[in-house]
Amino acid sequence: MGSFYVTTPIYYVNAAPHLGHAYTTIAADVMARHRRQRGDDVFFLTGTDEHGEPVADAARAQGLEPQELADRNAERFKALMPRLDVSNDFFIRTSDPEHVARVQEVLQRVHDNGHVYMGTYEGWYCPRCADFKVENEIEEGNRCPIHHIELTREQEDNYFFRLSTFQEPLERLYAERPDFVAPRARYNEALAFIRGGLQDVSLTRAKLTWGVPVPWDQGHVFYVWFDALLNYYTALGYARPGEDLTSRFWPATYHLIGKDILKFHTVFWPALLMAAGLSLPEHVFVHGYLLMDGEKMSKSLGNVLDPFEVMDRFGSDALRYYCLRDVSFGQDGSVSTAAFEARYESELANELGNLASRTIAMLLRYRDGAVPSGPPDPALAADFDGLAERVGALIDRAEITAALDAAWRPVRRLNRYVEEQAPWNLAKDADRADDLDRVLRSLAEGMRVAMVVLSPWLPETARRLLAALGTDDLSLAGARLGAGTLERVERLEPLFPKEAPTAA
Numbered sequence: 001m002g003s004f005y006v007t008t009p010i011y012y013v014n015a016a017p018h019l020g021h022a023y024t025t026i027a028a029d030v031m032a033r034h035r036r037q038r039g040d041d042v043f044f045l046t047g048t049d050e051h052g053e054p055v056a057d058a059a060r061a062q063g064l065e066p067q068e069l070a071d072r073n074a075e076r077f078k079a080l081m082p083r084l085d086v087s088n089d090f091f092i093r094t095s096d097p098e099h100v101a102r103v104q105e106v107l108q109r110v111h112d113n114g115h116v117y118m119g120t121y122e123g124w125y126c127p128r129c130a131d132f133k134v135e136n137e138i139e140e141g142n143r144c145p146i147h148h149i150e151l152t153r154e155q156e157d158n159y160f161f162r163l164s165t166f167q168e169p170l171e172r173l174y175a176e177r178p179d180f181v182a183p184r185a186r187y188n189e190a191l192a193f194i195r196g197g198l199q200d201v202s203l204t205r206a207k208l209t210w211g212v213p214v215p216w217d218q219g220h221v222f223y224v225w226f227d228a229l230l231n232y233y234t235a236l237g238y239a240r241p242g243e244d245l246t247s248r249f250w251p252a253t254y255h256l257i258g259k260d261i262l263k264f265h266t267v268f269w270p271a272l273l274m275a276a277g278l279s280l281p282e283h284v285f286v287h288g289y290l291l292m293d294g295e296k297m298s299k300s301l302g303n304v305l306d307p308f309e310v311m312d313r314f315g316s317d318a319l320r321y322y323c324l325r326d327v328s329f330g331q332d333g334s335v336s337t338a339a340f341e342a343r344y345e346s347e348l349a350n351e352l353g354n355l356a357s358r359t360i361a362m363l364l365r366y367r368d369g370a371v372p373s374g375p376p377d378p379a380l381a382a383d384f385d386g387l388a389e390r391v392g393a394l395i396d397r398a399e400i401t402a403a404l405d406a407a408w409r410p411v412r413r414l415n416r417y418v419e420e421q422a423p424w425n426l427a428k429d430a431d432r433a434d435d436l437d438r439v440l441r442s443l444a445e446g447m448r449v450a451m452v453v454l455s456p457w458l459p460e461t462a463r464r465l466l467a468a469l470g471t472d473d474l475s476l477a478g479a480r481l482g483a484g485t486l487e488r489v490e491r492l493e494p495l496f497p498k499e500a501p502t503a504a
């Protein structure tokens with residue numbers, strides 16, 4: 001049994017959750033669910049990033065204390081997880097006292113190891129990113145390339161982290177571990193940033209109070225990014241009361257992040273871990289943006305596809321499927337309600353939903369719901385043999401859209417199989433009862449295997465369809481044609497109703 005630890009970024013609580021946040025979380029959930037199906041020991045972490053300027057400024061604008069705004073919005077992020085049918089093992093909040101204590105302990109060690117000094121920062125800063133921008137990160141007119149707002153000139157006395165001294169160790173890391181960052185273009189981008197020359201970075205802020213207090217100087221709080229990055233490590237210390245999961249799950253197998261936070265995860269984070277004497281994650285996978293009207297979807301830009309609205313009308317599986325299907329995970333891509341509806345109709349309702357309804361209906365009509373026993377049709381072997389392994393190999397590289405493609409192939413194959421075999425004709429001919437038996441059991445068994453493999457993307461649909469087929473076994477060991485022991489099927493309500501009910 002392998003151990004597998006996957007994380008999402010922790011989300012800023014300065015605004016309510018939107019589809020961009022749901023996106024990374026769904027992708028991590030697909031990986032976690034798949035690895036559990038393989039029998040691995042899995043830990044899946046998500047949560048909220050609550051300190052620093054982005055939250056303090058948003059709270060002030062609403063006349064609230066930062067903690068009040070954090071409490072309010074953290075609840076909304078927490079509530080998003082079950083709505084998305086996401087199976088996170090813990091939800092971390094960086095205002096958790098256990099997190100705060102462990103951040104202080106680790107960063108005190110970084111300080112004691114000689115990686116910290118007092119200096120003066122002068123330069124450009126984006127309060128929305130909470131990011132001190134270096135020269136090649138500044139857009140025309142002194143603007144933030146992400147938020148397009150004017151950068152502010154900051155000058156303050158801060159403690160600095162000696163990032164510059166990690167230039168060589170980081171270059172070595174990238175040389176030795178070409179799969180540390182994926183996709184390849186992001187690896188190249190991170191390495192170029194490192195080779196461009198690293199400057200020391202602020203580790204603390206003197207001007208802010210909404211943060212983790214610096215143990216060796218009460219006048220400072222830690223710069224929010226160091227506090228935030230450490231969540232991946234601190235959570236393991238207290239996620240299970242009375243138990244420390246660190247040795248079981250550290251280092252993380254996968255950090256999934258959006259490309260906006262590449263520098264922090266592929267440069268600062270490994271350097272910080274080295275400075276603290278902790279081992280480095282295996283992989284950082286950097287996905288692209290979901291775009292609407294050619295811009296990164298974000299609450300502040302006002303161009304969002306509301307995940308709650310979509311789920312109220314079409315259910316969580318449809319949203320999960322759409323996000324990972326329409327935009328290749330790792331690339332940027334546009335999303336729209338029109339594209340969503342087209343895929344819902346043609347793929348979920350027609351290809352999968354109809355296939356399931358027809359299969360169950362024919363078993364009920366021709367065989368009174370009994371699944372005929374015997375081996376599956378060898379004609380299906382080519383498309384089913386090795387399926388779970390093919391999908392698994394892609395998931396292991398976080399190629400989640402390619403993995404979905406591979407997992408969807410059996411659905412298409414079974415649709416062709418129904419048309420080729422035309423069971424409704426076989427049913428008219430009493431001499432062909434054996435042939436009809438073979439076709440019906442092959443369809444039922446094929447649906448079972450397809451749904452087991454697809455269940456990380458479509459957990460609710462898999463539960464319902466497998467229940468109608470009389471099983472709840474999700475293990476991938478059983479995801480082979482003929483491994484099933486189906487006996488009876490039951491009526492199934494349409495999986496993806498065409499006229500989706502609108503929420504009350």
Ligand code: MSP
Nearest residue numbers: 009010011012020024049228229257258289290297
């Ligand atoms: N709090 C930091 C992350 C700290 S991690 C130690 C942060 N938070 S955030 O709320 O701005 O969320 C950033 C993440 O949300 C992105 O990295 C990405 O995973 C996801 N996305 C936000 N908007 C997105 C899109 N429009 N498209 C795809 N993902 C997006 O940065």
